[in-house]
Amino acid sequence: MELLEEEIIEKYQNDALQIREAIEAYQKGEYLTIDEYINKGKDNKGKDNKRKNMKISKSHPRYESLKTREKLVAGFKEGYVAINGLLAQGRGECFDYLLNEKTQNFALEAERAAVALLLLSKSPVISVNGNVAALCSREICKLAKILKCSVETNLFYWTKEREEIIEKILKKIYDNILTEKTKKIPNMDSKRADVSEYFYNADVVLVPLEDGDRAGALVKMGKKVIAIDLNPMSHTSQNATISIADNIVRAIPNMITFAMAMKNLSRDELEEIVKSFNNKKNLMDAINFIKGKI
Numbered sequence: 685m686e687l688l689e690e691e692i693i694e695k696y697q698n699d700a701l702q703i704r705e706a707i708e709a710y711q712k713g714e715y716l717t718i719d720e721y722i723n724k725g726k727d728n729k730g731k732d733n734k735r736k737n738m739k740i741s742k743s744h745p746r747y748e749s750l751k752t753r754e755k756l757v758a759g760f761k762e763g764y765v766a767i768n769g770l771l772a773q774g775r776g777e778c779f780d781y782l783l784n785e786k787t788q789n790f791a792l793e794a795e796r797a798a799v800a801l802l803l804l805s806k807s808p809v810i811s812v813n814g815n816v817a818a819l820c821s822r823e824i825c826k827l828a829k830i831l832k833c834s835v836e837t838n839l840f841y842w843t844k845e846r847e848e849i850i851e852k853i854l855k856k857i858y859d860n861i862l863t864e865k866t867k868k869i870p871n872m873d874s875k876r877a878d879v880s881e882y883f884y885n886a887d888v889v890l891v892p893l894e895d896g897d898r899a900g901a902l903v904k905m906g907k908k909v910i911a912i913d914l915n916p917m918s919h920t921s922q923n924a925t926i927s928i929a930d931n932i933v934r935a936i937p938n939m940i941t942f943a944m945a946m947k948n949l950s951r952d953e954l955e956e957i958v959k960s961f962n963n964k965k966n967l968m969d970a971i972n973f974i975k976g977k978i
């Protein structure tokens with residue numbers, strides 16, 4: 685491999701798409717900087733001239749899914765969705781297709797149990813990354829308000845700029861946003877380890893759309909972890925206390941409905957809902973459903 689290609693890989697780090705485009709551009713003699721790459725669909729006034737005629741027809745069979753993609757692309761252009769967030773959505777879509785792009789009964793049960801656990805919690809926190817912010821900031825804040833949860837950003841592809849944009853979006857909607865990252869989750873190397881003291885001490889945390897080592901590390905700290913991940917086989921789904929195999933754009937509105945209906949239940953009733961939920965069985969139901977589709 686030529687030295688410049690190594691430099692490109694070094695420069696773009698984890699961004700496989702940017703690496704490939706940059707190497708191809710370099711081979712054609714037109715090497716792009718990150719800013720040029722991001723702005724190349726814009727005219728000289730910064731307006732998007734590449735996609736402005738793109739309209740999604742409501743009659744399209746995958747209208748909802750295409751609309752969801754557009755939200756992520758908009759978040760990417762606004763600078764707070766990581767480019768890898770677009771890849772993550774593709775990963776999720778593949779599983780959503782196998783789940784008939786619908787909330788299945790096992791997901792609904794997990795959503796109900798998750799709401800019960802959050803209502804029982806003394807110090808619940810909802811974690812928000814770039815994808816979550818683009819797909820459902822408003823709904824996350826609505827759920828947090830009903831359940832009296834704090835909300836905190838947590839980014840895998842961390843940059844100060846992205847963190848600040850997401851915090852600004854959330855603060856416009858909700859007043860309980862935690863921003864001081866003074867603690868580290870033990871035994872974790874990535875930036876995902878950085879959390880507020882409140883998160884560090886939280887008893888229940890909702891961590892949507894993140895796969896890796898954090899859910900396991902949080903469980904080891906003694907926390908109850910709720911995951912939302914379309915892939916029931918992901919590390920996060922497998923490690924969580926309650927794993928919701930559903931698209932976040934459906935899961936959070938369902939949880940809002942449950943929260944409104946359940947917020948006046950007694951602790952005994954909520955405990956009964958949590959006790960009767962079996963996460964291992966629920967995950968197997970999700971995996972068997974997917975198997976049945978293949």
Ligand code: PTJ
Binds near residue numbers: 770772896932
């Ligand atoms: O904003 P950042 O920097 O924190 O980055 C966010 C992403 C999502 C890019 C980052 O957390 C990441 O790389 O995540 P992974 O490891 O790709 O895991 C994301 C998981 O979420 C995968 O298991 C997907 O199946 C799942 N997923 C993707 N989109 C959805 C989803 N689950 C539910 N609803 C979705 N819309």
